[in-house]
Amino acid sequence: xxxxxxxxxxxxxxxxxxxxxxxxxxxxxxxxxxxxxxxxxxxxxxxxxxxxxxxxxxxxxxxxxxxxxxxxxxxxxxxxxxxxxxxxxxxxxxxxxxxxxxxxxxxxxxxxxxxxxxxxxxxxxxxxxxxxxxxxxxxxxxxxxxxxxxxxxxxxxxxxxxxxxxxxxxxxxxxxxxxxxxxxxxxxxxxxxxxxxxxxxxxxxxxxxxxxxxxxxxxxxxxxxxxxxxxxxxxxxxxxxxxxxxxxxxxxxxxxxxxxxxxxxxxxxxxxxxxxxxxxxxxxxxxxxxxxxxxxxxxxxxxxxxxxxxxxxxxxxxxxxxxxxxxxxxxxxxxxxxxxxxxxxxxxxxxxxxxxxxxxxxxxxxxxxxxxxxxxxxxxxxxxxxxxxxxxxxxxxxxxxxxxxxxxxxxxxxxxxxxxxxxxxxxxxxxxxxxxxxxxxxxxxxxxxxxxxxxxxxxxxxxxxxxxxxxxxxxxxxxxxxxxxxxxxxxxxxxxxxxxxxxxxxxxxxxxxxxxxxxxxxxxxxxxxxxxxxxxxxxxxxxxxxxxxxxxxxxxxxxxxxxxxxxxxxxxxxxxxxxxxxxxxxxxxxxxxxxxxxxxxxxxxxxxxxxxxxxxxxxxxxxxxxxxxxxxxxxxxxxxxxxxxxxxxxxxxxxxxxxxxxxxxxxxxxxxxxxxxxxxxxxxxxxxxxxxxxxxxxxxxxxxxxxxxxxxxxxxxxxxxxxxxxxxxxxxxxxxxxxxxxxxxxxxxxxxxxxxxxxxxxxxxxxxxxxxxxxxxxxxxxxxxxxxxxxxxxxxxxxxxxxxxxxxxxxxxxxxxxxxxxxxxxxxxxxxxxxxxxxxxxxxxxxxxxxxxxxxxxxxxxxxxxxxxxxxxxxxxxxxxxxxxxxxxxxxxxxxxxxxx
Numbered sequence: 001x002x003x004x005x006x007x008x009x010x011x012x013x014x015x016x017x018x019x020x021x022x023x024x025x026x027x028x029x030x031x032x033x034x035x036x037x038x039x040x041x042x043x044x045x046x047x048x049x050x051x052x053x054x055x056x057x058x059x060x061x062x063x064x065x066x067x068x069x070x071x072x073x074x075x076x077x078x079x080x081x082x083x084x085x086x087x088x089x090x091x092x093x094x095x096x097x098x099x100x101x102x103x104x105x106x107x108x109x110x111x112x113x114x115x116x117x118x119x120x121x122x123x124x125x126x127x128x129x130x131x132x133x134x135x136x137x138x139x140x141x142x143x144x145x146x147x148x149x150x151x152x153x154x155x156x157x158x159x160x161x162x163x164x165x166x167x168x169x170x171x172x173x174x175x176x177x178x179x180x181x182x183x184x185x186x187x188x189x190x191x192x193x194x195x196x197x198x199x200x201x202x203x204x205x206x207x208x209x210x211x212x213x214x215x216x217x218x219x220x221x222x223x224x225x226x227x228x229x230x231x232x233x234x235x236x237x238x239x240x241x242x243x244x245x246x247x248x249x250x251x252x253x254x255x256x257x258x259x260x261x262x263x264x265x266x267x268x269x270x271x272x273x274x275x276x277x278x279x280x281x282x283x284x285x286x287x288x289x290x291x292x293x294x295x296x297x298x299x300x301x302x303x304x305x306x307x308x309x310x311x312x313x314x315x316x317x318x319x320x321x322x323x324x325x326x327x328x329x330x331x332x333x334x335x336x337x338x339x340x341x342x343x344x345x346x347x348x349x350x351x352x353x354x355x356x357x358x359x360x361x362x363x364x365x366x367x368x369x370x371x372x373x374x375x376x377x378x379x380x381x382x383x384x385x386x387x388x389x390x391x392x393x394x395x396x397x398x399x400x401x402x403x404x405x406x407x408x409x410x411x412x413x414x415x416x417x418x419x420x421x422x423x424x425x426x427x428x429x430x431x432x433x434x435x436x437x438x439x440x441x442x443x444x445x446x447x448x449x450x451x452x453x454x455x456x457x458x459x460x461x462x463x464x465x466x467x468x469x470x471x472x473x474x475x476x477x478x479x480x481x482x483x484x485x486x487x488x489x490x491x492x493x494x495x496x497x498x499x500x501x502x503x504x505x506x507x508x509x510x511x512x513x514x515x516x517x518x519x520x521x522x523x524x525x526x527x528x529x530x531x532x533x534x535x536x537x538x539x540x541x542x543x544x545x546x547x548x549x550x551x552x553x554x555x556x557x558x559x560x561x562x563x564x565x566x567x568x569x570x571x572x573x574x575x576x577x578x579x580x581x582x583x584x585x586x587x588x589x590x591x592x593x594x595x596x597x598x599x600x601x602x603x604x605x606x607x608x609x610x611x612x613x614x615x616x617x618x619x620x621x622x623x624x625x626x627x628x629x630x631x632x633x634x635x636x637x638x639x640x641x642x643x644x645x646x647x648x649x650x651x652x653x654x655x656x657x658x659x660x661x662x663x664x665x666x667x668x669x670x671x672x673x674x675x676x677x678x679x680x681x682x683x684x685x686x687x688x689x690x691x692x693x694x695x696x697x698x699x700x701x702x703x704x705x706x707x708x709x710x711x712x713x714x715x716x717x718x719x720x721x722x723x724x725x726x727x728x729x730x731x732x733x734x735x736x737x738x739x740x741x742x743x744x745x746x747x748x749x750x751x752x753x754x755x756x757x758x759x760x761x762x763x764x765x766x767x768x769x770x771x772x773x774x775x776x777x778x779x780x781x782x783x784x785x786x787x788x789x790x791x792x793x794x795x796x797x798x799x800x801x802x803x804x805x806x807x808x809x810x811x812x813x814x815x816x817x818x819x820x821x822x823x824x825x826x827x828x829x830x831x832x833x834x835x836x837x838x839x840x841x842x843x844x845x846x847x848x849x850x851x852x853x854x855x856x857x858x859x860x861x862x863x864x865x866x867x868x869x870x871x872x873x874x875x876x877x878x879x880x881x882x883x884x885x886x887x888x889x890x891x892x893x894x895x896x897x898x899x900x901x
Contacts, residue, residue, distance in 0.1 A: 002819030003203045004126035009096035009195070010140055010185065010203065012071035013042045015147065016094075018063065018085055019077035019101060020046030020054045027100045028076035029054065030149050031137065035074075038139075038146035038153060045070060063088040072096045074147050079103035079115055079133055086122045086130075097123070098147060099132030104191065116193045125194045126819065135190030136166040141183055142209055148188070157182020158211035159292055160204050162197065164189050168216045168242075168285070175285055180431075184209040192221065198229035202818055205233035212238040212292050215279075217270070223608045223719040227277055228790045229818070234278030234461060235783070238295040238454065241274050241281050242288055243267065269605045272629055273719065278461035280454040290443050291450040294436045299412045301451040303381035305331035307374050308355035311362050312388030315418060316355030319384060319441035326449045330354045331380030340373045360390050364401025371405055371413070381452065382412035384444050387426070389419040399426035403433040412436075412451065416444040462782035464749045465635030468668060475505040476679045483682045483707050492706055496585050499703040502680075503688070506672045510700045511590045517583040519565035523558045525586040532556045532589045537568050541579035546619060548575055554589060561586075590701050594658055595692035596651060599627070600670060602677050603685040609717040610677045614670060616648045617690040632674035633722035635746065639667035652693065665697040678722055681714030682707050721789040727849065733836040737799060739809065741845050744794040746786045748808070751798070753781055755808035760831045766866050767828040769889070791816055795845050797829075797838055809833045812842035814850055814858070823850045825860045827869075839872055847876060851896045858894040 015035060021028040028048070032055040035044050045066055048059040060066050063073075063085065069092045075085055078101050089097060099119075104112065116133075123130050131138065137148030141156040152173055161183060163169045169188045176183065184207065187200060197215065204210045213233060220226050233239050245267040274281045280295070282288050306323055308330070310316040320330055333354055341350055345366065351357035358370060367385065374383050387398055395417060406413055415430050415437045417423040423439075430437035438444040479502045486494055494502070500510040514525035515538070526533045537550030545551050549571050552564040565584055572581060599617030604610055608631060615627025628645035630638060643649050643666060654660030669691070677683055685706045692699040715722050728742040744752070756776055759767070764774075787794055793816075797809040810829035817823070825846055829839045850858050861883065862869040870880050873892040877899065883889040 002126060002817060002821075003199065003206075004819055004821075005095040005129045006195070006199065006203045008071040008094075009098075009129050009131060010138070011143065012096065012145070014045070014068060014070045015040065015042065015072045015074060015145075016045045016047055016063070016066055016070035017054075018047045018073055018075045018089075019081075020048045020051070020059060021076075022051050022054055026076070027102070027149055031074050031076060031100065031147060032057070034146040034148060034150065034153070039144040040146070041144065043068070063092060066092070069093045072098070072147065074098045074137065075101060077101045079107075082115075082133070083118045083122050086119055086128060090123060090128050094128060096129050097131070098135055098137055099130060099190065100135055100137060100149060101133070104134045112191075116191075120193055123194065130194035131187070132190035133193065136169050136188035138188065139183065139186040141186075148186070150186075152177060154186050155180070155182035157184060158209065159183050159214060160185040160187075160207070160210045160212070161214045161216075162187045162189065162200050162204075163216040164192075164197075164218045165216055172216075172285060172288075175289065179289060181289060184211075196221065196225065198222065198225040198818075201226075201229040201233045201239070205229075205236050210237065212240065212295055214288050214292060215239065215241040217241055217243045220270075220607055223273065224721070224790065225818075227273060227719045228788050230274075230277035230279055231461065231788060232791070234458070238292070239277075239279040240288055240291050240295070241279050242284065243270055243274075243281065245271075266605055268629055269608050269611055269631075272611075272631055273608055275457050275460070276631055276720070278457050280450060280457060282450060286443065287446060287450065290438065290447040291454070294412070294414070294447040294451045295454060299410065301381050301412050301448065301455050304328040304449065304452045305379065305381045306445070306448055307331045307333070307377070307380040307383045308386070309358065309367070309370055309374060309383065310355055310386040310388070311358055311360045311367075311390070312386065312418070313351075313355075313357050315386050315388055315416075315441055316351075316357055319386065319416070319445055320355050322442050322445040323449070326445065328445070328449050328452070331377075334377050334379055337373055337377040337379075341370060344369055344373070360388065361393055362398075363393055364398040367398050368401045368405035371402065375409055375411055375413075380411070382414065382448050384414050384416065384441070384448065386416045386418065386441060386444075387423075389421075389423060395419075395422040395426045396429065399429045403429060403435065406433070406435060412448070414438065414444045414448055416441050460637075460641065462779060462786060463637050464778070464782065464785075465637040465746050467747050468636060468671070472507040472668070472672060474507060474672070474675060474679065478502075478505045479676065479680050480682075483680055486707055487682060487709060492708065494705045494707065496587075496703060499686075499705040500700065502676070502705060503700055503703055506676050508669055508672055508688075508700055509698060510703065511587050513585060513587040515583060516565075516586050519562050519569070519584075522565045522584045522586050523561050526555070526558065526561045529586065529588040533561065534587055534589055535561060535564055535568070536585040536587075537572055538582040538585055539572065539576075539579045540582070542572065542576060548572065587701070590692060590699050592692040592694055592696070592699060595694040595699070596648065596661060597690040598648070598666075598693050598698075599687070599689040600673055600691055601685070601687040601689070602673055602683075604717065608719040612642070612670060612674060614642050615646045621689060630670075631719055632677065633718065633720065634671050634674045636664070636667050636671070639670040642670065643667065659695040661693045662695055662697050666693050669698050678714045678718065681710040681712070681717055684708045724789055727795075729845075731797075731841050733838060733841075735836055737836070739797050739799045739838070739841075741795050741797050741841065743789065744785050744787065744796050744811070746782075748796065749778075749781050749785050751806055751808050752785050752796075752811075755796075755811070755830070756781075758830055758832070759828065763828060763831055766863055766869070767826065769861075769863060791818065793846070793849055795842055795849070797842060810838050810842055812846040814846050816850070816853075816855060820853065820855050822857045822859060823855045825850075825858055840875070843872060843876055847894070847896070847899060851899050855896055858896055860892045861889050862892065864888055864890055 017032050019028040020032050023029055036055045046054045046059045049061050073089050073094050139146045139148055139154050141154045146153050161172055204213050282291050308316050308319050349359055417426040427437045482498050497513045500513050504510050516522035516525045532554045534553045537545040550568050555561045555564055597618035599621055601613045610632055611629050613627050613629045616624045626647045630642040652661040687704040688700050689702050724743055731739050793814045795812045801807045812827045814823045814825045878892040878894045880892050883891050
C-alpha cells in the first residue's frame with residue numbers, strides 16, 4: 001500500500017479503545033491498563049455500553065458519542081462487530097485502527113476471507129489504515145504509547161522490532177528488559193489485511209528515531225512490495241531478520257496453511273531474497289540483538305579475519321574454534337606486530353600468535369598497549385578482546401583502560417568480559433563507551449561474523465555489475481511461437497528438440513537433437529546428425545530412462561543404433577508394461593573431454609515467482625546435492641556470486657591438470673535463462689542437465705521445459721522488476737544527432753561519473769540547490785545508477801562521442817511514492833548540449849512514463865533564478881508557484897490525469 005496515514009497509527013494525538021471493559025483478562029481491559037500505565041499524553045477515550053469507567057477513565061457509549069475524533073482506534077470488540085465499528089470510525093474521520101478482538105481463530109478459511117474483504121471494503125485503505133486483525137498491538141515508547149496486549153512495557157531506544165508472531169513479540173520484550181535494550185517501535189502485524197511488512201519498512205526507513213530494524217518473518221504475501229521496501233530501507237539503516245526456516249517447510253500448521261494459500265514454503269528462497277535485499281538474516285533472538293548491537297556502531301567489518309586478545313588460553317581457543325566453524329579466519333600477525341609485542345611483554349610472556357595470549361595477570365595498561373599494536377596491524381578486519389576474571393587484577397581497571405585506548409579506534413573492536421559480578425559492571429562501562437560487549441566468546445564471534453556478512457550483503461546491494469562479455473540478441477518471437485503452438489495443442493511440456501530450439505534462440509549452445517518414433521526412424525535421424533550418437537527412451541511414465549537402461553551412448557554405426565533401440569524397447573516392455581512408449585530421442589554425442597557436468601534450472605516459487613538454480617549436474621545431481629539459487633533478474637556480478645555459492649565452483653576455477661572453465665560464458669548463460677523466463681512467462685520450468693562447461697564455454701546436452709497458460713506481462717512474475725527494455729527509444733536532436741533515451745542501468749556507473757564531471761558548477765548548483773562537491777564516491781554513483789524501477793526512474797540520453805564511445809548527455813529522474821499518488825522529478829542537461837531540444841525530449845519522456853503508470857501528480861522544485869526550468873515546465877502545463885516555506889524556491893505541479901498524448 002504506502003505510508004499514507006501511518007502517522008495516525010504510530011503518532012496519534014488521541015486514542016479511542018472500542019470494546020473497553022472491566023473484565024481483567026479481556027483485551028479491552030488489558031489495553032486500557034497498558035495505555036494508562038504507559039503515560040500517553042493525549043486523551044484516551046474508552047467506548048463501552050456496559051461500564052461507566054474503566055481504568056479510572058469515564059467511558060462513552062458509542063463511537064458517535066466521542067467528544068473528538070480519535071486519530072487511532074484500538075478495536076477490542078469481537079470480529080463480527082468490527083465492520084460496523086470501522087464504518088462509524090471512517091465516517092467520523094479516524095485514520096488508524098488496530099484490530100485485537102477475538103473470533104478470527106475460530107472462523108473457517110472462507111469466513112476469514114469474507115470478513116477480511118468486508119473490513120477492507122469499508123475501511124478503504126488508506127482512508128483508515130488497519131493493523132491486524134488478530135494483532136497484539138504496538139508500542140512507541142518515545143511517545144509513552146503502549147497500545148498492546150503485552151504483559152510488560154518497553155523502554156525507549158533506537159531499535160524497531162516488527163513481528164509476525166505474537167509469542168515472539170512477548171519473548172523479545174522479556175529478553176530486551178533483561179538486557180536493558182530499548183525500542184523506537186514494537187509492532188505485532190497480526191493477519192495483515194492492510195498494513196504489511198513493506199508498509200512498516202517504508203515508514204521506519206525514514207523515521208529519525210529508528211537506527212536499526214529487526215523483523216520476525218514467517219511468510220510474505222506480496223514479495224515485490226516487500227523487496228522494494230526492504231532494498232530501500234537497507235540502503236538507509238541495518239535491517240535484520242529472523243525466520244525459523246526449515247521448520248516452516250516441514251510443519252504444516254493448518255492456520256498458516258490457510259493463510260498462505262496452501263503453498264509449501266521454501267526457506268532457501270527466503271534466504272536468497274533477504275540477502276538480495278541487503279538485509280542480514282540471523283539464527284535466533286539472541287543473534288538478533290547481538291547483531292543489532294554491533295551494527296549500531298559506526299565501524300564496519302570488511303572481511304572475516306579476526307584478531308583475538310585474551311588473558312585466558314582456553315577462552316582464546318574456544319573463540320578461535322567458533323570463528324573457524326562459522327567461516328571466519330584467524331588474522332595473521334605481521335612480523336612488526338610480533339616484534340613490537342615481544343618488546344612490550346617479552347617473548348616468553350605471550351603466545352606469539354593469534355589468538356594473542358597474554359599473562360593471566362595482565363593489567364589494564366598491558367591490555368591497552370597490546371590493543372594499540374593490534375590496531376596498527378592491517379591484517380585483521382576486527383579485534384576481539386576477552387578477559388577472564390583474576391583476583392589480582394580488577395576487571396573494572398582493565399575495562400576503563402581499554403575504553404580510553406579505543407576512543408579513536410576506527411576498526412571494529414568487540415569485548416567479551418567473562419563471568420558475573422564485576423564483569424557485569426565492566427560490560428556496562430563498555431556499553432556507555434559505545435563498544436560492543438558480550439557475555440561469552442561465542443556471542444562475540446557470532447556478532448563479528450554477522451557484521452562481516454552484513455557488510456558483504458551491503459556491498460552486493462550497490463555492486464557495479466560488469467558489462468556482458470558479448471551482446472546477445474534473443475529470438476524472442478521464435479521462442480514464443482514454439483510455446484504458443486504447444487499450448488494450442490493442449491500440451492504441458494515441450495519435446496526435447498523444441499526445448500533446445502528455444503535455448504538456441506536465446507544464444508545457448510545445444511547439442512542437435514531429433515525425435516524418432518521407431519528404431520528405423522532412429523537410424524535415419526542418426527545418419528542425418530552424424531555419428532556417434534546417443535539415444536534415449538521417451539515415455540511420460542518413465543521420467544528417468546537411465547534408471548532402467550533406457551539411455552545408450554556412443555553408438556557409432558546404423559547397426560548399433562538399430563540394435564540399441566530394439567533392446568531398449570524390449571526392456572521397457574518387459575519392466576514397465578504399463579508405460580506408453582512415444583519413441584526415442586536421438587542426439588549427436590557432445591565431445592567435451594574433461595568438461596564439468598553442471599545443471600541450470602528454473603521454476604516458479606508461489607511467493608517470489610521465478611527462481612534460478614545452479615549447481616552440480618549429471619546423473620549424480622540428486623545424490624551430490626550441490627546447488628544454489630537466485631532471484632532474477634541477474635547481472636554478471638550476481639551470476640558469478642550464484643556460481644560461487646556452490647562447491648563445484650572450486651573445480652570450475654581449474655587445477656594443474658585442467659584449465660579453468662569459462663566463467664564469463666557460464667554467467668552469460670545464467671543471464672540468458674533469466675531473460676528467457678521473463679520474456680516467455682508461459683514457461684513454468686526449465687531444466688538443463690547436463691550442461692557441459694570448460695575453457696571453451698558451455699554446451700547444453702539435455703533440456704526440458706514445461707509450460708502453462710499465462711496472461712499479462714512476464715516481468716510481473718518477478719519479485720524484483722527487471723530492466724524495462726520496452727522504454728528504450730531513439731530520438732533525433734535539432735542538429736540531427738541521433739540519441740537513445742532509455743532507463744539508466746547499474747552498468748552505466750562509469751559513463752554517469754563522466755557525465756557528472758562534465759556538468760558545470762552552475763549546472764550542479766541549479767540541480768542540487770547549492771554548492772556541490774564533485775568527488776562523487778562509488779556509493780553516490782550507485783545511488784544514481786542502481787535504482788528500483790518499481791519506485792524510481794532515471795531516463796538518460798546517451799549517444800556515441802567522436803571516438804565511438806558512449807556518453808551521457810542528460811538525465812530526467814522521477815521518484816514515485818509507494819502508493820503511486822505522486823512522483824517528484826528532477827532534470828539536468830549538460831550545458832554544451834543545451835539548445836538542441838534535449839531537455840524537452842527528456843521532460844516529455846518522464847511525463848508520459850508517469851502518466852502511463854497511473855501516477856496522479858508530477859511535482860518538482862527549482863531555484864527561483866532558474867527561469868529556463870520554469871519556462872520548460874510551463875510549456876508542458878505545470879503550474880508554477882513560489883514555495884510557501886522557502887523564498888528561494890518555486891514549486892512546479894502537473895495534474896497528470898488531465899494530460900493528453
